[in-house]
Amino acid sequence: MFSQQRSEYRAFWLDTFNTNLNNHSDVVAAVRQAKATNANAIFAQVRRRGDSWYVKSLEPAPDFVPIEPGFDPLQDLISEAHANAIEVHAFTIVGAIWNRNPTFLPSATLGPPASSDHVFNLHGGYDAVTRQIVPGPDNWLTRTLLPDGAGGISFQGHRFGAEFWMDFGHPDAAAYTVDVLRQLVRNYEIDGLHLDRIRYPELEVAGQTSRTGANIGYNPTSVARFQRRHGTAESTAPPDPGDTAWMQWRRDQVTNLVRRIYLNAIAVRPQLKVSAALIAFGDGPATEESWSSIEAYWRVYQDWRAWTEEGILDIAMPMNYKRDHVPAQVVWTDRWNEWIKNHQYGRSAIIGLGVYLNSIEGSLRQIRRSLEPSRAGNRAIGVALYSLANVDGAVAANPLSIPAGKDTPVRGGAEFALALTTGNLAYEDAAAPVFAEAALAPGLPWKLCPASGHVMGFAKRADGASLDTAAVTIESLDGSVTRTTATDGGGFYGGVDLPAGQYRITARLGSDILVASPVEVVAGAVVTANLVAQE
Numbered sequence: 150m151f152s153q154q155r156s157e158y159r160a161f162w163l164d165t166f167n168t169n170l171n172n173h174s175d176v177v178a179a180v181r182q183a184k185a186t187n188a189n190a191i192f193a194q195v196r197r198r199g200d201s202w203y204v205k206s207l208e209p210a211p212d213f214v215p216i217e218p219g220f221d222p223l224q225d226l227i228s229e230a231h232a233n234a235i236e237v238h239a240f241t242i243v244g245a246i247w248n249r250n251p252t253f254l255p256s257a258t259l260g261p262p263a264s265s266d267h268v269f270n271l272h273g274g275y276d277a278v279t280r281q282i283v284p285g286p287d288n289w290l291t292r293t294l295l296p297d298g299a300g301g302i303s304f305q306g307h308r309f310g311a312e313f314w315m316d317f318g319h320p321d322a323a324a325y326t327v328d329v330l331r332q333l334v335r336n337y338e339i340d341g342l343h344l345d346r347i348r349y350p351e352l353e354v355a356g357q358t359s360r361t362g363a364n365i366g367y368n369p370t371s372v373a374r375f376q377r378r379h380g381t382a383e384s385t386a387p388p389d390p391g392d393t394a395w396m397q398w399r400r401d402q403v404t405n406l407v408r409r410i411y412l413n414a415i416a417v418r419p420q421l422k423v424s425a426a427l428i429a430f431g432d433g434p435a436t437e438e439s440w441s442s443i444e445a446y447w448r449v450y451q452d453w454r455a456w457t458e459e460g461i462l463d464i465a466m467p468m469n470y471k472r473d474h475v476p477a478q479v480v481w482t483d484r485w486n487e488w489i490k491n492h493q494y495g496r497s498a499i500i501g502l503g504v505y506l507n508s509i510e511g512s513l514r515q516i517r518r519s520l521e522p523s524r525a526g527n528r529a530i531g532v533a534l535y536s537l538a539n540v541d542g543a544v545a546a547n548p549l550s551i552p553a554g555k556d557t558p559v560r561g562g563a564e565f566a567l568a569l570t571t572g573n574l575a576y577e578d579a580a581a582p583v584f585a586e587a588a589l590a591p592g593l594p595w596k597l598c599p600a601s602g603h604v605m606g607f608a609k610r611a612d613g614a615s616l617d618t619a620a621v622t623i624e625s626l627d628g629s630v631t632r633t634t635a636t637d638g639g640g641f642y643g644g645v646d647l648p649a650g651q652y653r654i655t656a657r658l659g660s661d662i663l664v665a666s667p668v669e670v671v672a673g674a675v676v677t678a679n680l681v682a683q684e
Contacts, residue, residue, distance in 0.1 A: 155588040157520065158499050158531025160190035162240060162426075167538035170202055170222035171215050173229075180229045182537060185566040187584040189235055192343050192424075192533060195223050196241035196329070198248050199268040203239075205336035207329050209264035213257040223337055236590050238341030238424065239333055243326060243406075245346050248311045251275050268325065273313060275304075282307045284369055289325075291316030291371075293352055293364045294387065300354035306367070309350040316349075318371025318402040320615070320638030327409050334417045340590075341422035341464070342414050348403055348428065348451035359447040362390035366399040366450070374638055378618050399450040404461075405637035411461040412605040412643045416675035420596050424464035426501060427453040433485030458494045460645040463593055465489065465496065466533055469519075470503030473511030474544050482515060490523035497593060498529045505539035508557045509568045510549035510576050512541065516569075516583050530591050540565040551575060595646075599673030605643040608636050608656035608663045608680040615640030619658035626651045626667060642680075656680050 161183055169175040170193070183191055195202040200211040203223035210216060223239065230237045247269040253259035261277075262270050269275070274288035282290065282304050291314050292306040301310040315322045334342055349365045357363050367387055375398050376383050388395035411423050428445035445451045456462045469485045471478040489498045500519040504512045512534070522528045534540070540562050544550075547557040551574070567573065572582035595601075604623065608616040616636050623632040623644045636642045636656060653666035663680035670676055 155586065156591045157588050158190055158533065158590060159186065159188045159584055159588060160192055160238075160499065160531065160533040161186075161188055161537040162501075162533060162535045163191050163193040163537045164240075164535075165194045165197055165202055165211075165214075167536065170226065172217040172220055173225055176222065176225045176229050179537060180226070180233055180235060182562050182566070183230075183235060184233050185563070186569045187587045189588055189590045190238060190340070190533075191226070191230055191235055191537070192238045192240040192341075193223070193226055194240040194242070194345075195333070196239075196243075198242060199246040199262070201333075203333065203337060205332070207332050209262070209267055212255060212263045223339075227338055234587070236340035238343045238422070239337065239339045240343040240345060240426075241330060241333070242345050243347045244314045244317075244350065245312045246315050247273065247313045250311075251277075252280050268315075269313060272315075272322070272325075274307075281305055286370060287321075288368070289315050289319045289322035290368065291318075291349060291365060292367050294367050295352075295354060295364050300352055302352075309352060312350060314346075314350045316366060316368035316371055316402075317406045318366060318374060318399070318638065319368050320370070320374075320617075323402075323406050323409065323637060324639050326406065327413050330410055331413045331417060334414045334421060339418075339421070341424055342410075343466075344407070344410065344423070344425040347407060347425050348445075348449040349399060351449055357390070357448070359442045360391060362392070362396050363448045363450075364390045366395075366402075371398075371402065371638075374617060396447065396450070400446070400452045400455075401635075402637075403450055404452060404455060404459075405635075405641070407456050408459070408461045408634075408643050408645075409605075409637065409641050412603055412645070412675055415603070416605070416677070419599075419673055419675075422463045422593060422596070423461075424466050424499070425453065425456070425462055427451065427465055427467040429467040429469045429485050429489075429501075432481045433488045435484065454492055457492065457496045457498075460494070460496060461643075463496055463596070464530070465493070465498045466501045467498070468501040468503070468535070470501070470506060470535065471515075472506050473515050474508065474547055474549050483518060486519055486529075487523050490527040490529050491525050493527065495595075497591075499531045499533050500529045501533045501535060504534045504565075505536060505542055507542060508544040508547050508549060509541050509560055509565055510547065510551075510557065511544070512565075513568060513577050513579070513583055514549065517579075520583075537562075551578075601646045601648055602670040602672050603643070603645045603675045604647060604652065604654065604668060604670055604678055605641070605675060606654075606665065606677050606679040607640045608642060608658075609640045610661065610663075611682060616656055616658045616661055616663065619656040619661070619663075621654065621656045623647065623652055623654050626653060654678055654680060 251261040272289040651667040665678040
């Protein structure tokens, strides 16, 4: 009897810190390792810190990485993976743009970027003479107002641990990021675009709570925009971290960028699957109201529940990285899984699991629970495992070993693949292996049979000045559909999942009223409609 092939994502993140993609042999080895596990997708890191593992890029190649001259890692990976029925999703670090101390000469571990065209050299504000970050309108970095030394802060509040981050409250930083990713989507037949670190940096200092907010996001351009928007003189003190309007402002800057990336990406490649690696620290939310206490929402200003609800992500991928040999973390894992499965809002979710934190025994258990339906009967569309380079960890006195309490060492990729695909009573008492047979990567209904379309554009005055935070109304001419949104700092607006038909779009900011009408929205496409002054 014919048995229908299972459809679910079995994905691996491939980080280029730990897996080489420097030549064809490296690519073949990575694809072969994924194939051995019956995986059907690789989320390959091709933008790490403002650099690129692909040739047709607006950014330079990585420093001190021995990529074979003339070799295009991403193109070769696409060719090799597709030949093995494996999707390729381009994994891009969005916010963090450099992670070395710039006071030294460039090397593999220290110094500024070697290329003068690197975004950190152009817009990081670093002065090699004073060894300080210089503020100014061309400085795109985010910062804290806390003193250096606290929470790993350095370089006048601009470096967090080892990392410098862009602030998407700076309109030029947001526009640059969109341009980089649009170029990537245009030039490569990737199956998906994957956004990581699409948020503010984690800043862990005493006293910061969901009420006080995090002392982050104080790029002067973003602060000045906020003050203009709220009618505060720019000469006044910066907003307090716990100011509710300021907290929402920072969430809006990240959300605005996600919306802009999503619409620009699918305008180029409508079937592209846009996903993001999302924060799922600690325990998961137990109630709807508790979402605002989750660290994604208040510490790093990543309101990813709003992204799936609006439809500006195709696949939410919360990083539910927990240890299954720690009883409390089992509870956290399952609570997050329940939340994720029940909050997809007509889009989809893949559960991200940190296999590097677990023994093989623990990972097998996490995978099985992640693929089960929630109590309400909702399912994720698969799992993604971090990472291809580190598939398991050593666990002392492992309570999940058979018999319990054994010290389990790192077993490595080959043994992990066998455990996934052939099963072994040495790891779990299960009737069938978790990935016994190959599975199809699932199609997304709104991509395969689109019933709605999308619109995007800019609201700019006749002199080219952008309407910043203008209120935008998208209304069907028959009056049956009305959506509201706002422009970003560059005047960009967008609306997703609109029923096909004609629309009037209006942006209002003070005395300015800009319009576009009629705008024809077509199912499965993104129409561009720039707004002009009303006559």
